[in-house]
Amino acid sequence: MMSPDGIGHLLRGLREKAAHTRREQAEHLEKVSGRYVDPDNIKRWETEKRLPVPDRHDLIAIGYGIPVQEVKRAVAASRRFRKVVSTSVLLDDQEEVSPVERREFLGVSILAAGMAAEPWGRLAVAVAGPSVDSEEADKLVAATAEMFVSEHHLPARLLADRLGGHLETLTALIPRSGPYRQALTVAAGETAALAGWAAYDLGDMDTARNYYKTAALAGREAGHPAVVALAMGYASYAVAADKARDMLSAAQEHVRGAGYAAARSWLAAREAEEAAAIGDREGAVRALDRATTAFDYADPDAEQAWVRFYQRSRLDSLMVSTYARLRHRDLGQAAGEALDHLGDDDSKVSIAVLSDVATGYILSGDLDQGVAVGRRFVEAAAATRTTMGRERLASLAALLPEQHSAARELDEHIRAALVA
Template identity: 85%
Template sequence: MERRTFFGVSMLAAGIATEPWGRLAAAVAGPNVDSEITDKLVAKTADLFVTEHHLPARLLADRLGGHLETLTALIPRSGPYRQALTVAAGETAALAGWAAYDIGDMDTARHYYKTAALAGREAGHPSVVALAMGYASYAVAPDKAREMLAAAQEHVRGAGYAAARSWLAAREAEEAAAIGDREGAVRSLDRATTAFDYANPDAEQAWIRFYQRPRLDSLMVSTYARLRHRDLEQSAQDALTHLGEDDSKVRIAVLADVATGYVVSGDVDQGVEVGKRFVKAATDTPTTMGRERLASLAGLLPAQHSAARDLAENIRAALAV
């Protein structure tokens, strides 16, 4: 039996290369990369972005680490497939940074984001740079985040990136609202909604598949809440209408934004009802972002409102665990 057959496509297709012995085999005796191996590894990268919607970050981080090691071992002998594997490695590194952020390891997250951007530039694939900048924007001050998000949009111009442009523009709107730039925030939301009209998240990059209508709605709600905008209540209702019943992490973000939006608008009763759903989702699937938003909501709930006071106490108890 040839060594290529033993250590080749069948090993990678079966996922053995995500285990230590498989990664060692890929590194010291693995095959020269061909189109089939490349397709399998690119598909694996896409699957990890879908898995992220549901899997706790600590478990996801282990899978990402193994996959990234495999890609790293194969890139030097990938020949004409080097660009595709470098792009996959950059996307994987960006997601690994997001997972690190999700468990509170900010230093590791920053290193992964920098490496992801480097891979994107090396491969001549600027959308990977945009992805890394979009993720990194969550961990910096609003003024810096806004600059990063505006710059990131320049990396996703042209056909096939409408969903990515919409996400980055909506995030820019959220951060513009956080620093009090009302006009800038509204303009960014206009760009986000216009781009979304042309978007097809399921057919674009694998990493943007999370960005369905409910996520755009929630970013609009978050922006409008910070601006005390007249369209806040309608946007909150739209977000709940479009929200599915799955337990993905997107659901946590949407419920958090809607609950906060209602409380800020003065509809505390509705905010409490949505807040209860948010607390359950955030405690069922713990994330750093979920904890941050729990703390933020608890700080907004009025103590003179008995149901709101009870919810705030429940949130603080959950955060103490």
């Protein structure tokens, strides 16, 4: 029995995504680390017969292309699962285990390991009927926040699987969560919104829309308008620019008050981008003013987990995208500042920032800079494939002039990335 969100599922999913056999994966790890890796160890890790020891965590992170923190998290999840789900308690010496003890064990196991993601887990929830106390509610809310942090680096398909299991757990426990019902309903709404975003990344628009609608429903049911705003913000990427502008404007009404400055800034900057796309220059400039003013009061790392991606570089890139559409005189300056603030960030956020900056430079006539940043964008988009990344690759290719040799070469790289 393996942890649903542990190291085994993570490493197997990444290996299969790379189309490697276990032996090929071992050879790859040996190549990048210079250390021998037994192919049998790959099998042991994937089946969780043995968990990677700490001195292998860095090797795995490099070899599988994920942050070392993700490796440590997954190993810790597997270790917790081993500790909690002891088959000997459930299957051995049944006469010595009282019905109350068995019931309590089932409840704790499901909460700790997310077992409601499986049919047998859902049955166990129904039979055991665990109640939720404050400690368990806090763990579930914290696990939801961690999903948003993982999204910055984790491939969408792996993220989607993890979100599905977490949402099933929350869904099963909400009816019997008592005083913690609102907190778990908010967590479920946030999880559904992120699941919609993952579905969008995978190109499944119908699933994405259904998740967004469900997230908004959860936000309203919990009396927590910010969840509605989150769902609207994500959904705005998949509709026409005029509808997106109106949606984003309305979403800002749901995040008024203290503690939501980063969310207001993000939604206003997105509104500016969409307003510029339909030629509403005045509306775009006003929205950008609201975005920059709100950001002065924002602390993304201390606000909702779902705005932690929204650092200064992302605001800058949305400003660049808006300025590019408006042919604004400050475009070049904004592009330079976006790159300065991005630094060496290699998360998914870099895809959006590099795309916006490359497009901005090209539209401003600075082809050399645009091509240079465009190469970085193609590399980032190819490393982490998303629907948004593919859309942005196609949009950038359409802007490249044929008469410029470096631009032609970039166009070839983009087209190769699109068919890969």
